[in-house]
Amino acid sequence: MDTFSWEDELFAKISHQIDRFGWSVVYVGGGGCSVPGCAGDHESDLVGVGLPPYGYTVGLPLHFDHAELVLVGLDRDATLRILNLIGSAIANGARLAPGDPLDVDGMSLKVGRCAVSRVRNGLVAVSMDYHDAIKHPSVPNPLQIIWSDADGRSPGDPRFDRQAQPLLARPAARDRAASRQRPRTC
Secondary structure, three states, rough: OOOOOOHHHHHHHHHHHHHHOOOOOEEEEOOOOOOOOOOOOOOOOHHHHOOOOOOEEEEEHHHHOOOOOEOOOHHHHHHHHHHHHHHHHHHOOOOOOOOEEEEEEOEEEEEEOOOHHHHHOOOOHHHHHHHHOOOOOOOOOEEEEEEOOOOOOOOOOOOOOOOOOOOOOOOHHHHHHHHHHHHOOO
């Protein structure tokens, strides 16, 4: 008798949601995973990407030819609500680009870029695995959904807590340090 691993169970759940809605949302960190060992919900998974808890979409490139979305630093419920509302707008024809302002559920947001090195380091690992598994070749670099704090400050403001929401357009500090150590070739 074959049994599913937790990875198979997670993939089946995500595939079902993508088939039904066109996308799924994965939340990384914060605990509370219902599948033992689930890579999508354990604090230890955040070490590899160097971020506070975050969520991202899976499936937007396949169904809507749109980049995945990443939202860092909000709790699970807010993250799911915001990414699903934006996912619905994309399903209805919205196209997002870096610099675009958004007003979602009364929240002032902005669209930003994600550094390629962050994607290589596993930022949207489930999305990459999903698209690889279904042999969907075109997965654009994800976009970050950037939120303002309760005082209306964005991560560009020096008073904003950058630990709560790092901007993903820049490589992580360890990636920058590693690139400085590599010799340049001509």
